[in-house]
Amino acid sequence: MEGCGNTVSYRNLYKKLQILPLTYQYMLSLLMFVVQNISLFSSNIKNHNNDTRQRNNLRCLKQT
DSSP states (O other): OOOOOTTSOSHHHHHHHTOOOHHHHHHHHHHHHHHHTGGGEEEGGGTOOOOOTTTTOEEESSOO
16 A cells, blocks of 8 residues: 555554554444444443442443
8 A cells, every 4th residue: 555565563654544453443433332322321320339440331231
């Protein structure tokens, strides 16, 4: 695509082309799904009264 060899670091190339690596694209799509479908999830605070570090984590309401 840019004529770079196999030993070249692609980090700067991604920045130059303004694209995300595949793993980051995947994570972004997952986050976008959660934000767009927040009604499918509930926080742990609704499930129990214990004051834990995990109380604000999301939990899927619908099992697939």
